[in-house]
Amino acid sequence: MSYLDAKIPEGPLSEKWDKHRMAIPLVNPANRRRFTVVVVGTGLAGASASATLAQMGYKVKTFCLQDSPRRAHSIAAQGGINAAKNYTNDSDSIWRLFYDTVKGGDYRSREANSYRLAQISNAIIDQCVAQGVPFARDYGGLLANRSFGGTQVSRTFYARGQTGQQLLLGAYGALTRQIGAGRVDMYNRHEMVDLVIKNNRACGIVARNLINGELESHDADAVLLATGGYSNVYFISTNAAFCNATAIWRAHKKGAFFANPCFNQIHPTGLPILSDRQIKSTLMSESLRNDGRVWVPKDPADQRKPGDIPKDDRDYYLEAKYPSYGNLVPRDVASRNAKEQCDAGKGVGPTGRAVYLDFEEAIAREGQDSIQRKYGNLFDMYTNITGETPYKSPMMIYPSAHFTMGGLWVDYNLMTTIPGLFALGEANFSDHGANRLGANALLQCLVDGYFVIPTTLAGYLADNGSADVGPEDSAFNISKQQAKEKIDKIIGIKGTRTVDDIHRQLGKTLEDRVGLSRSEAGLQTGIDEVRGIKNSFWTDLKVPATTKSYCFNLQKALRLEDYLELGELMAIDALERKESCGAHLREESRSEEGEAIRDDKNYCHVSAWEHTADGEGPKLHKEPLVFENLTPSQRSYK
C-alpha cells in the first residue's frame, strides 16, 4: 500500500489545505523561469493552469488538438458551476457543498479532496467575474443562482445555457494574454502520443503534429495532463468528436495507476438516437429538470401524441417514486428510472428509447418569455436536431454517457504514481467519488487549474529540481520510434472495416455490459467481447495511408486502439466491484424494491489499477477511504 499514499495532510478537515499550503516549499519567483512545464489540454483545467503558471513565471508549453485552445470541450458545458457563496440565504456553506459532493458521490471520494473543492469554490466565482464572465444577474444587479439536481439549495451560477463556454472563454482569455506576452508556447493541432520518463520521473512528451504528421519531442520538468474524460469509449456520448483517452492511457501504460475506470456517469437528459449513422448524442442541460416534468404514458400501448394524453393517463414516475426530490433526483437515479421505463415498454418516440420532459406547466406558470430566457438556446438546439419545438410539444430525452469520474489516480497534490506527472480536471479521479454532483465538473477543473496545481507543482519542483533531459535524449527517440511503428502497423492492416464500424461495436458492448446496470455474467461476457473486437481491430481495420498530411480517420484509429484496452479495464474493474454504487447498479447488489445497495464493508476504497507487461493482466491496488467527518449512509431521495 505504500504506493498509494494519498498524502492527505493531518489535522481538522477545514484546516488541511491551509496547513498544506504553508508546509509546501515554494519556488522563488526569480527561479521559476528555469522550469518548463508541459500542459496537455486547454479546457478549463488546462487553460487555467497554463495561464496561472505562466503568470507566476514558469515556462509553459501548452498543447491542444484543435485549431485553437478555445475549442476544448469544456466549452459545451451548459448548466452551471457551484459555489458555496450562500447568496440565496439557503443555509448553504462550504460544509454543505462538501457534504452534498461526498453524498452525491455515494461515499467513494476522499473527504479531504471534496472539502478542498468546496473551500475554493467561492474564489473561483470571484476570479471568473473579474475576467468578465457575464453570469446571470437579478434585477438588483447581483449574481443570480439556480438550483440543480441532487441538492436542496440554490448555489449554481450560470450564464444562460452557456456557462462552460463563458468560463472557458474567461480562462482562454487569461491564456491568450500569456501567449501574447510570450510566456506560453502554444501548440495547436498537436496530439500527445507518449509520455517520456527518465530517472523515474516524467520529463516530457512526444506529440504528433496533426497537420504534417511529424513526431516531436518536448522536454519538460513536469507534465500536466488536463485531457478530459473518456466517455467516447462508448462511441455515442455527449462528448466532442475529438475527446479521447489517449494521453491518460499512454501515461497509464508508462506506470500511472488508473483509478475507478468503471465509474462513469450516464446523463439522464441526452437526446434519443434517431439514426444508426449518428456518431454522438447531444446533452440537454439537466437544469431543464428544474422546470420540466418527466413522464411516460401509463399504458405502453398508448400511441396518442403527447398533447392528446390526459394527465390521468400519464405516469410522472419520478415525482411519484421520489416525492421530496421529484424531477431533481440525482442523475443516476433519473437515468436508471428512464431506462427501466423504456425496458418496460413505456418508452416513447420512434425507437421507444425516450421519455418525455414536459414544459407545458412551466410555460403556463411563468410565461414563454421566462422559459425562453432560461433555456432558449437549449430549446433552439433541440429544434434544430429533431425538427420539433419544446414550446409546443414535450422534449424527448434518453440517458447518454457524459462524464467519467474515473481517471488517473492522483494524490492530494494531483500527482499520479509517476513523479512529475500530474492530472487535472476530468482526467483525474479524485473529487467526485462514484457519481458527480451536477455543476461540480466546471468547478473542479478551475479549482485544480487556478488554485491547486500552482501550489502543489511548486512543491514538486522545489523538492526535485530540473529534469535535465534534453529532447535529443534516447528516451524521446525510443518513444518516437514506437509511435511510428504503431502508425505503420495500423496502416498496414488493410482490412475491410472502418474505424467507426469497430468503435460502434465496442460502444454497444460497453453500453450493454458496463453501462447503467451490470452483472457478473454480463461483465464476463463483456470482457470476452471486447477482446474479440480488439482482435478484429488488428485484422480487419482499414484506414487511409495518409501520414504526411491531416487525416482525421488515422487519428481516430490511434485513439480507438487505446479505447479497446481501456474498455477491457473498465469491465475488469466493474467485475471486481461487486456493489451498486453511485452512478451504476450492480444487479446482484440491490434491495427487494430494486434500489441500489452499496457495500461499505468490502468496497469502501479506490480501485487503482497498475498496467503490467502484456499478458499478465492489470494489477489491483486499493486506497482505503476513511470517513472521519461524515457517516456514510445509504442514499434515499424518496
Add this chain to the structure above:
Amino acid sequence: MTVHESIALTLKVWRQSGPDAPGSFETIEVNDVDPHNSFLEMLDHLNNQRILEDKEPIEFDNDCREGICGTCGAVVNGLPHGPGRGMTLCQLHMRSFSNGDVVVVEPFRARAFKIVKDLMVDRMPLQEIMQAGGYISVNTGGAPDANSLPISQETVEEAMDAAACIGCGACVATCPNASAMLFVSGKVSQFSLLPQGKPEAKKRVLSMLKTMDSCGFGNCTNHRSCENACPKNISIAHIARFNREFLKAAFLGKSSNI
C-alpha cells in the same frame, strides 16, 4: 432500428491537398443520405464509404458537433454553415435538402485564412486578434468578491449576447471585404459593457483593430451579411458599439498609436 427514407444528392466538394497546392471541385454522387443525419454525419458516412473504396476522405474541421465549439464550418451553396439560420454546419440536418439537390461545399474563403486541406482553413489570425487584447488583464488570485460590483440585468444580458461568439469565422467568410469586424466587436462590446472591462477599454479596441488590419482582414462597410451568417445571431449593433469605443479611444483619448 427504424428505417428512414433516404435522399440522393450531387455534392460538388472543394478538394485541395495543402495550402500551396491547386484546388478544384470534385463531383460526388451520394445516393443514400439519411435526412436525420447532420451535414457532418453525412460526410462521415461518405468518408467511410470512400475509405473502403481506397479513395481519399474529405477532410473537414469538426469537434463538439453541437454548435458551440466553433470548429466546424464550410460554405454550403454559397452560405457559411449552409442554409440554416442561427446554426453551425454540425447542427444543419439533411432534412433541409431535397432529393436530387446539387450541393456545393467550399471552405471559408478569406485572404487571412489559408486552406489547410480540403474544407479546413487556418484561423490562427483570429487567435492573434484575441492575443492583442481579447481579455481582461486579471491575474489569478486576489479578485474582489463577485458581488462587489452590481451590473444591471439588461447590461449583462447585452454583454452575454456579444459574448456568445464561437469564433468560427463565418462572418469573415461571408463578408465581401473578408472583415473580422463582427468577431472583434463581440469581444470589445462585451468588455465595454462590463465595469471590469473599462480600465483597458481604449487599449483593447485600438490594439485589436490594429491586429485585425495587420492580419489581412478587410474593414467593415456595413454590408450586414455577417449578422445573417452568424450561427449565434450576433447583431451588428455590436459593431456600432465598437465604433463608438474606437472613436472614444482614437480621437477623444490620449492614446494615438493607431
